[in-house]
Amino acid sequence: MEQKITWLPDNIPLIVADSVGIHSHEAMLLLQTKGFQNIANLAGGMVEWERDGLPIKVDNEYQLSGSCVCQLKPRNK
Known part of the structure; x- marks a missing residue:
């Protein structure tokens, strides 16, 4: 993660997301320690985003499949 921070823009708002919001929260905290100020974590991740019917x-080609979040894997990779 730390190696990829250098290519993230620090002059626009960033929303950090993952499947359920756990690792993205850790990533957001790391970004804060690196000086990012206008960032947010997507609480509940993409699983809750989709469950709430949001777009x-x-x-x-890269859609994930699995019976629960712990078993998600690329479908066609």
């Missing part, structure tokens, strides 16, 4: 664009 999402799906790339079927």
